Amino acid sequence: MNQRNAEKLKFELLETWNTFNHYxxxxxxxxxxxxxxxxxVHLRKLITFMQVYxxxxxxxxxxxxxxxxxxxxxxxDVLIESFDVSDDLDQAFLEExxxxxxxxxxxxxxxxxxxxxxxLDQQLRRFxxxxxxxxxxxxxxxxxxxxxxxxxxxxxxxxxxxxxxDTLLETLHKVRLAVKRERYLHEYLLNYESDASIEVVRKLKxxxxxxxxxxxxxxxxxxxEAFTPPSYLKEAYAKRxxxxxxxxxxxxHHVSL
Numbered sequence: 001m002n003q004r005n006a007e008k009l010k011f012e013l014l015e016t017w018n019t020f021n022h023y024x025x026x027x028x029x030x031x032x033x034x035x036x037x038x039x040x041v042h043l044r045k046l047i048t049f050m051q052v053y054x055x056x057x058x059x060x061x062x063x064x065x066x067x068x069x070x071x072x073x074x075x076x077d078v079l080i081e082s083f084d085v086s087d088d089l090d091q092a093f094l095e096e097x098x099x100x101x102x103x104x105x106x107x108x109x110x111x112x113x114x115x116x117x118x119x120l121d122q123q124l125r126r127f128x129x130x131x132x133x134x135x136x137x138x139x140x141x142x143x144x145x146x147x148x149x150x151x152x153x154x155x156x157x158x159x160x161x162x163x164x165x166d167t168l169l170e171t172l173h174k175v176r177l178a179v180k181r182e183r184y185l186h187e188y189l190l191n192y193e194s195d196a197s198i199e200v201v202r203k204l205k206x207x208x209x210x211x212x213x214x215x216x217x218x219x220x221x222x223x224x225e226a227f228t229p230p231s232y233l234k235e236a237y238a239k240r241x242x243x244x245x246x247x248x249x250x251x252x253h254h255v256s257l
Contacts, residue, residue: 005192006136013128033077040070048184052144053135057127062115069111076101089233142195148182156257176211217248
């Protein structure tokens, strides 16, 4: 990548970090669940560049811990906001999920307070403007698009060679992560690299949506399996879990990639 484009991409990533800081601050008010989602997306984009360029700051572990805490709250928000209550079993389950979300929010608040320090901010800015910026100048960005595409295709091949449901779920999760990385690279590099394509972005968004819906079903099943219902609801609970398992089983074996 030439000097001019490397400079522009550096400033774009610094702005991504600034935007993450804004949304993570707003997220802690818990007034709008989309703030959690937007904070998580911006942090994922930064982590993507660190992983692809195989150069990580000393603070990388802290960023991953923030991502994990944001993810737990986001999963709770998605589950609760899309959940329809139709009987006593649903109501008991929803109340448990709300208790868990409250606990996840407490963990996130604590994690942000511990990790989002002036020191982390300074280190990230130095890393983006220094080590990562130098990596941009040294390497052809198109090679990273090729690498991301190859990784996605390899993971898709692995999923098609897997028949065990649990293993397939894990493999499809890895496909989803690879799709995200490739999509973010194309989106960021559209102005700097001729091989970056808006058509590829659209294709990857479709795959990401399909796998995201499947992941939501999987997360819902995991929450139901961890839930202990009142004794008088155990029969209805068993039927609900069986239905969810069947739905997930069917979707993972018919997913189109």
